[in-house]
Amino acid sequence: MTSHEHSPRRWLRHAGAARLEFGADYNPDQWPREVWDDDVRAMREAGVTIVSLAIFSWARLEPRDGEYDFAWLDEVMDLLHTGGISVDLATATASPPPWLTAKHPEILPVNREGATVWPGARQHWRPTSPVFREHALRLVRALATRYAGHPALAAWHVNNELGCHNVYDFSDDAAVAFRDWLRARYGTVEALNHAWGTAFWSQRYDSFAEVLPPRIAASHPNPTQQLDFRRFSSDALKEHLRAERTVLRELTPDVPVTTNFMVMSGMNPMNYADWAAEVDFVANDHYVIPGPQARDELSFSANLTGNLAGGRPWFLMEHSTSAVNWQPVNLAKKPGEMARDSLTHVAHGADAVCFFQWRQSRAGAEKYHSAMLPHAGTGSALFRSVTDLGKRLRDLAPVAGSERTPADVGIVFDWESWWVSEHDSHPTDRLRYHREALDWYTALLNNGVRTDVVPTGGPLERYRVLIAPILHVVPEALAERLRAYVAGGGHLITTYFSGIVDENDHVWLGGYPGALRDLLGIRIEEFAPLLDAESVELDNGTTGTLWTDRIDITGEVEVLARYTSGEYTDRAAITRRPVGAGSAAYVSTRLGPEGLTSLVPALLGPAGVVSELPEALRGAVELTIRGDHWFLINRTDAPVGLDGLPGAPAVLDARAVVVLKRD
Numbered sequence: 336m337t338s339h340e341h342s343p344r345r346w347l348r349h350a351g352a353a354r355l356e357f358g359a360d361y362n363p364d365q366w367p368r369e370v371w372d373d374d375v376r377a378m379r380e381a382g383v384t385i386v387s388l389a390i391f392s393w394a395r396l397e398p399r400d401g402e403y404d405f406a407w408l409d410e411v412m413d414l415l416h417t418g419g420i421s422v423d424l425a426t427a428t429a430s431p432p433p434w435l436t437a438k439h440p441e442i443l444p445v446n447r448e449g450a451t452v453w454p455g456a457r458q459h460w461r462p463t464s465p466v467f468r469e470h471a472l473r474l475v476r477a478l479a480t481r482y483a484g485h486p487a488l489a490a491w492h493v494n495n496e497l498g499c500h501n502v503y504d505f506s507d508d509a510a511v512a513f514r515d516w517l518r519a520r521y522g523t524v525e526a527l528n529h530a531w532g533t534a535f536w537s538q539r540y541d542s543f544a545e546v547l548p549p550r551i552a553a554s555h556p557n558p559t560q561q562l563d564f565r566r567f568s569s570d571a572l573k574e575h576l577r578a579e580r581t582v583l584r585e586l587t588p589d590v591p592v593t594t595n596f597m598v599m600s601g602m603n604p605m606n607y608a609d610w611a612a613e614v615d616f617v618a619n620d621h622y623v624i625p626g627p628q629a630r631d632e633l634s635f636s637a638n639l640t641g642n643l644a645g646g647r648p649w650f651l652m653e654h655s656t657s658a659v660n661w662q663p664v665n666l667a668k669k670p671g672e673m674a675r676d677s678l679t680h681v682a683h684g685a686d687a688v689c690f691f692q693w694r695q696s697r698a699g700a701e702k703y704h705s706a707m708l709p710h711a712g713t714g715s716a717l718f719r720s721v722t723d724l725g726k727r728l729r730d731l732a733p734v735a736g737s738e739r740t741p742a743d744v745g746i747v748f749d750w751e752s753w754w755v756s757e758h759d760s761h762p763t764d765r766l767r768y769h770r771e772a773l774d775w776y777t778a779l780l781n782n783g784v785r786t787d788v789v790p791t792g793g794p795l796e797r798y799r800v801l802i803a804p805i806l807h808v809v810p811e812a813l814a815e816r817l818r819a820y821v822a823g824g825g826h827l828i829t830t831y832f833s834g835i836v837d838e839n840d841h842v843w844l845g846g847y848p849g850a851l852r853d854l855l856g857i858r859i860e861e862f863a864p865l866l867d868a869e870s871v872e873l874d875n876g877t878t879g880t881l882w883t884d885r886i887d888i889t890g891e892v893e894v895l896a897r898y899t900s901g902e903y904t905d906r907a908a909i910t911r912r913p914v915g916a917g918s919a920a921y922v923s924t925r926l927g928p929e930g931l932t933s934l935v936p937a938l939l940g941p942a943g944v945v946s947e948l949p950e951a952l953r954g955a956v957e958l959t960i961r962g963d964h965w966f967l968i969n970r971t972d973a974p975v976g977l978d979g980l981p982g983a984p985a986v987l988d989a990r991a992v993v994v995l996k997r998d
């Protein structure tokens with residue numbers, strides 16, 4: 336029986352009332368047997384309800400080719416079940432054991448330069464290797480057969496963070512699979528030649544057999560080959576997910592299948608908008624990258640994950656209680672930060688809050704990575720704050736199962752624009768797609784305006800205002816959709832380097848911003864990026880960096896701001912074309928979070944979008960809504976007064992979150 340239904344998707348299989356799940360990756364195979372009992376005792380003390388088990392256990396589960404040892408896992412599963420803890424059981428295929436790579440070195444990935452990626456860490460497998468696939472699926476079958484009926488089994492966890500280290504493989508297996516993928520996409524080599532623009536630099540192919548992955552080359556590899564290789568690489572891992580899922584669904588049709596995505600700023604190779612439909616419920620891993628917008632980036636990622644899940648609850652599979660081990664300097668979290676991070680994910684729709692990992696490792700590369708139970712043991716401030724969080728989540732059980740309430744403003748997030756806008760051989764190599772999108776998000780938070788981050792394929796039409804930062808790749812169908820959106824009264828805002836190319840990375844001719852030119856009522860003849868030390872002033876008091884455009888106005892367009900310095904002094908910098916009840920606006924330079932914060936009111940005004948927060952809270956507090964629950968998140972390191980908010984405490988402490996029930 337499921338505890339609560341998430342139609343048409345499924346949620347965990349376990350009996351009991353709806354609750355917010357709490358837990359971690361659990362690696363008992365790193366510890367002697369006597370520690371396991373202490374683990375389950377401490378888990379219960381902390382309020383743990385679920386663990387992800389056996390993620391890196393292949394070598395222990397199959398110590399020799401075809402020989403399985405499940406006895407220890409049987410015991411752990413039983414212990415957890417007796418302790419009332421559910422299991423998200425991994426298929427254990429993330430890190431192939433030494434016997435497999437020794438016997439079949441042909442499963443090892445090859446990098447762009449042609450060097451083998453050797454075993455010694457993890458994820459040293461080619462996504463397209465038939466030999467790897469065969470061994471992995473054999474293990475999946477054995478596990479699913481053994482644990483199909485185990486009462487602790489609540490979900491399957493396919494592999495782990497597919498593509499974290501092995502997404503781009505340039506091996507001969509990859510070459511063969513890439514050709515098959517291209518054949519399926521294009522049908523004929525002539526169609527491929529057209530799409531890739533191979534008339535350039537004598538790149539014309541006479542047959543698919545001549546095509547290679549974009550291995551190290553003398554100069555810039557063909558841009559459409561690069562784009563297709565990205566699409567292919569994302570698809571190849573998605574295929575692996577499907578292959579494991581097929582076995583799991585055959586043997587355990589009633590157990591939901593998921594895998595942990597990595598929706599976060601530094602990770603773009605997997606097109607999760609395209610993957611989301613492949614899992615029974617969306618799961619994500621998120622780690623904070625320090626910096627001035629670190630907290631906002633967490634919120635942005637959680638927000639996007641919630642929209643990948645179609646507004647339905649999702650599973651936060653990993654985040655950290657405190658420091659990680661893989662940044663140049665690994666900072667401990669400040670008091671309150673862990674709970675605020677966790678509850679921000681809940682605020683954006685997570686019905687499960689889990690960490691990497693339960694017990695901090697004593698050996699191995701992650702021994703300095705924080706965990707729920709640190710080296711210092713249960714008598715530690717960290718463990719006490721973990722226990723407090725467990726209690727907090729129990730109290731928030733009524734939130735479980737509720738959907739996110741959509742906002743009036745949507746930020747369009749487009750994986751292909753992320754990839755292509757940052758390709759080599761462009762007007763500047765300084766452009767960062769995700770940073771521009773995040774800057775807009777911060778600006779909206781600074782104005783107290785609730786915003787959704789939505790994939791291009793999502794329900795864009797529901798938003799009164801749609802912000803499409805650097806929407807670089809615009810196939811005709813998307814251009815048509817945006818035209819219809821504006822004609823229907825929607826307010827579109829876009830930026831520099833948007834509307835430039837089609838799905839083949841071919842430039843839309845006739846002047847920029849190509850596909851969006853007529854909609855915006857402007858025309859640009861040449862790109863004008865800025866050097867690092869350069870900036871331009873605008874007459875609305877903001878400053879632009881990175882990019883400028885020499886805009887010619889071609890329609891009935893209002894100029895919202897002009898340049899007052901630089902090459903384009905007195906020319907339009909920000910424009911807005913009213914279209915019936917809607918409008919289409921263009922921002923031609925990078926204004927950064929501060930500049931966008933001051934610009935946002937002028938852009939939202941015509942759409943009638945205003946903050947739902949009392950004036951005093953705007954900027955200091957982030958608001959999200961799940962059903963009849965309001966989440967108020969203190970974005971600052973100082974207390975914020977909540978006077979005047981019905982049902983709220985007088986003060987929201989620094990870095991704290993309060994959840995209000997509203998009727």
Ligand code: GAL
Pocket residue numbers: 495496499620622653659660691701704
């Ligand atoms: C994730 C991974 C975990 C652990 C964690 C450390 O990428 O899934 O196994 O390595 O990072 O932050």
